[in-house]
Amino acid sequence: MNLLLACLSPGPDVERVEESLSTADMDWPRVLELATHHHVIPLVHRALKAAAAKRPAGAVPREYLDYLRRMALTIAAFNLRASVTLERLQRDLREKGIRLIPIKGPALAVLAHGSTSMRQFEDLDLLVNREDLLRAVEFFEREGYVLRELPPGIDRNRYLGTLQDWSLIKAGAPPLDLKPVLISHTLSGTESIGYMQASCREREMGEGQRLESPDPEAMLLAVCVDGSNDMWMKLSAVADAAHLLAGHPDADWEGLLRDAARLGHQRCLLTGAQLAEILLGLPLPAAFRLAVDKPSQRLAEQAAAMYLRPAAGYPSMVCRTGYALRSRDGWSRQLHFAMRLLFVPGPMEWALFSARGLHPMGAFFRPLRLAWNAVIRGGRPQRLDIRAAAPAQGTGGRGA
Numbered sequence: 001m002n003l004l005l006a007c008l009s010p011g012p013d014v015e016r017v018e019e020s021l022s023t024a025d026m027d028w029p030r031v032l033e034l035a036t037h038h039h040v041i042p043l044v045h046r047a048l049k050a051a052a053a054k055r056p057a058g059a060v061p062r063e064y065l066d067y068l069r070r071m072a073l074t075i076a077a078f079n080l081r082a083s084v085t086l087e088r089l090q091r092d093l094r095e096k097g098i099r100l101i102p103i104k105g106p107a108l109a110v111l112a113h114g115s116t117s118m119r120q121f122e123d124l125d126l127l128v129n130r131e132d133l134l135r136a137v138e139f140f141e142r143e144g145y146v147l148r149e150l151p152p153g154i155d156r157n158r159y160l161g162t163l164q165d166w167s168l169i170k171a172g173a174p175p176l177d178l179k180p181v182l183i184s185h186t187l188s189g190t191e192s193i194g195y196m197q198a199s200c201r202e203r204e205m206g207e208g209q210r211l212e213s214p215d216p217e218a219m220l221l222a223v224c225v226d227g228s229n230d231m232w233m234k235l236s237a238v239a240d241a242a243h244l245l246a247g248h249p250d251a252d253w254e255g256l257l258r259d260a261a262r263l264g265h266q267r268c269l270l271t272g273a274q275l276a277e278i279l280l281g282l283p284l285p286a287a288f289r290l291a292v293d294k295p296s297q298r299l300a301e302q303a304a305a306m307y308l309r310p311a312a313g314y315p316s317m318v319c320r321t322g323y324a325l326r327s328r329d330g331w332s333r334q335l336h337f338a339m340r341l342l343f344v345p346g347p348m349e350w351a352l353f354s355a356r357g358l359h360p361m362g363a364f365f366r367p368l369r370l371a372w373n374a375v376i377r378g379g380r381p382q383r384l385d386i387r388a389a390a391p392a393q394g395t396g397g398r399g400a
Contacts, residue, residue: 001307004034007047008239009280010246016281017051021059028064035068038235039120045072046118076117079106080207082174083116086124087209098136099212101127101196103182103222104240107213110205112243120236123175127193130160130180137166137178145170149347162344163190182263183225186340187328192263196222216248217256224272225265228327231320232275232303242276245285253287264329267296271327274300279307299327318374342367 003026006016020026035044045068052060083106090100102108102124109119128136134156137147145168150159163185166178182192199218202210214222220241227237245253260266270292276282278300284292302323306314315323321341328334345353345362348369353362 001034003031004038004040004044004235005279005307007044008040008235008242010243010282014051014054017047018055021051021055028061032064032067036071040236040239041068041120042072042075042118043113043239045069072117075120078174079109079116079119079121082106082121082124083205083207083209083211085173087205087211090212093136093139096135096139098128098132098139099197100136101193101200102211102213103127103179103196103219104226106205107203107211108219108223108240110203111213111216111219112240112247114247116205116207119240123177125177125179127182127196128178128180129193129197130163130190133160133166133178133180137168140168140170140176140178143170145173145176148175149351151351154350159350164344164346182222183229185344186337187225187229187324188263188265195259195263216244216251217253217259220244220272221256221260221263221265221269224268227272227275228268228299229324231315231323232272232306233314233320235279235307238272238275238279241272242280242282245273245276246282249285253285257287257291261329264333266291267293267299267329268327270296271299271303275303278304295326299323316374342370 003017003020003023006020009016031044035041045065048060048065048068052065086100086102086106093100103126105121105124106116106119109116109121113119137156141147148167148169150166160180163180165184168176168178180193181190182188182196196214196218199214200212201215202212205211213219223237223240223244227234227241230237232238257266257269260269270288273284273288274292274296277284325334325337328337343363343366345366349362349366352365
């Protein structure tokens with residue numbers, strides 16, 4: 001884990017990498033396992049390649065470095081295809097008066113790491129105005145995408161009112177998650193999308209591509225809200241936060257903290273910045289250091305303990321949900337999170353109670369299902385996939 005953290009530090013931390021490499025009993029299969037699990041293969045490959053060039057032959061076993069190189073090339077190829085796809089989709093929908101705002105994905109890769117090839121992602125998260133979302137879904141369906149989790153025939157206008165994601169898939173294309181709010185309806189309101197849109201401008205992505213995407217401040221907010229919602233279970237989120245902070249020293253972090261407080265996300269933001277300091281050695285910008293408070297300190301220390309004391313194991317789904325609850329700013333937002341989590345029917349409930357007259361039953365069934373999932377299944381997440389339910393409408397495979 002020490003080697004992995006050294007590889008992820010902005011720079012990276014060459015001395016720390018070389019110190020870790022001096023360990024005689026380095027468990028290289030475990031290094032690959034951790035890099036894969038935490039979605040940081042490109043960053044680890046870059047750091048180890050640089051370190052290997054300065055160390056005696058064999059300091060980094062050739063077979064492991066070759067494996068990382070092959071995986072990094074595969075990731076770079078996928079990311080390039082996804083970036084080209086996103087550029088085309090933005091352009092086509094802009095002509096129809098619909099804005100697609102990418103959060104994370106290739107836009108974050110360029111802002112945080114300087115290249116689309118240096119960040120792993122599996123799908124494209126896209127913010128869409130609520131009033132445009134149904135038209136966007138219809139556009140994607142004409143493009144050959146199919147809804148992944150929602151059954152055919154549901155009342156789309158009613159589901160739209162829940163502010164949840166619309167997940168779409170198409171064979172040979174990156175999966176899409178269309179969002180009417182930032183990250184999740186349990187965390188953000190409709191005002192969040194206006195904030196993200198206001199921060200956008202067209203940016204160079206490399207390879208002659210241009211995307212409309214948020215500025216570094218807004219992107220950091222998205223990273224920290226998403227990371228806190230999942231208890232920072234992937235080190236890729238910590239690395240993204242650290243590289244955004246280190247790579248944009250002149251950003252208006254003080255203004256971001258004010259905006260985050262207005263949107264109810266300041267605690268998430270402070271937690272992410274402190275994790276970057278604790279785990280990756282990044283000095284906190286002055287604005288963050290002045291704003292740090294006890295709740296965010298406790299949240300950062302709890303998440304960091306997963307990596308600094310890994311023997312404790314990963315937390316359960318119940319623990320992670322409690323962490324997300326405590327990441328909310330103040331009791332009113334915590335209550336909002338709990339009520340929406342417990343009583344807003346998700347895709348599973350919509351599939352079970354898709355008939356119009358049965359729809360209200362979903363709100364009563366959901367807390368029972370969540371309790372069963374926590375107690376009986378140990379909190380293992382479920383994701384509904386209904387692609388086989390509607391073959392007549394056409395189906396597609398999962399994006400690579």
